[in-house]
Amino acid sequence: MPGRALAVGAHPDDVELYAGATLASWTASGCEVHILVCTDGSKGSWDVDEDPSRLVATRRDEQGAAIERLGATGEVAFLDRVDGELDADRATAHEVAAWIRRIRPDVLLGHDPWRRWRLHPDHRAAGFLVTDGVVAARDPHFLTDSGLAHHRPAELLLFDTEEPNHAEPVDEVAAAAKVAALLAHRSQHLSTMGIGADADGSQAGAFRAGILAELAEVGQRFDVPLAEGYRRIESL
Template sequence: MSVTDFVPPSAMVVVAHPDDAEFMCAGTIAKWTAAGCRVVYVVITKGDKGSDDPEMTTERLARVREAEQRAAGAILGVQAFEFLGYPDGYLQPTLELRRDLARVIRRHRPHTVITFDPTNRFFSDTYVNHPDHRAAGDAALDAVFPTARDRLTFPELLVDGYEPWKVRQVWLAPAAQPNTWVDISATLEQKKQALLAHPSQLGPEVVEFAESMARVAGAAHGLEAAEAFRRIILEADPVHEGAAYPG
């Protein structure tokens, strides 16, 4: 278990809903983009169920949430977005979803993928992990390995021009068994601002909660604030491993 200054040359964040990435890893993403990492957000669902307003429609909410996600990503320096358009609340780790994720992995060719830890069903004694989160994590891991790597899996991707790609690292969060922490002391305010860019979903009290969690994670390692991950190194990378990418 360690605190790391590692920065990959490129990264992809795969989440179920708009705003998931901000909770999961916004401080880390802001730190990485500032160091030259190219980051792509992949948002699987439209987030079109997250409203108690009886006047809200799924179509309008989807538009609102995509705009919020783009605004939040801009605060963090995210360079590209993929919105896969699956309906919120019904996500399953299907072969169709695995193929769609393999396609975007092959298109963007990320060094590192951040996604949900699908084994983490209970975050605490007061919260059950959303089923879409678990499905997104399962599908993303299966897309990374072995699907995106293997030439003969989903051969239609080859026809479309998407050559195989090996992701070097996977970072899972919120992790049931974290082994890596990133110091986000310098980017905590960006994380908070990115969370506030989702006003249809989040209020100041939720941002305060996220800040408190980051501070607790940091205090355990002598830091002002941190984000925790389970880091899995699928393939050694002596060029970038253990050092910041020079840009």
């Protein structure tokens, strides 16, 4: 269990969706968990009348509430790139590298940029920002004017991967925290969770059951009851 972790997501809610149970489990064991969100979430609605600026503020608040539900007490930071327009350019990778140097995590988590058929460009870009950023963070001749000492995390865990080679076992408490954190993103209930008016709670119940089924499926693959899977890269 790491002493400090930094998880980098493309949008508000991505970290919770792909690594929420892991982070809840680590937090419960004393890990200091930090979150970096790359975009502002301004396009995350199916409502054509939604005000993007209002949605940005809403999603920022939801992200803070979600992390509290995971039990994390570390920093929640935003790069504030426009949703859908994230680029894996050198300048942004160096911003990510600077955050890695500031936080100095033992473990870095991010999207797997090599996942095939990944439609959303922000997910691909966020993944490459992490892989490129960790190189700039670890090597002393990058960011020489930043005043930040170079830092090499012990390992990189890539989530939403097709080829997991590592699983983080979680218990039912961590699984429940993941679900609670995701439900904090109320603006996403309809578009990504299938939860509408839901007067009787059946849709939220179905969403909860789906998350637990996913954790159980990964756990079965790695011979544990519940788990989240990653592509683990060591010797960074």
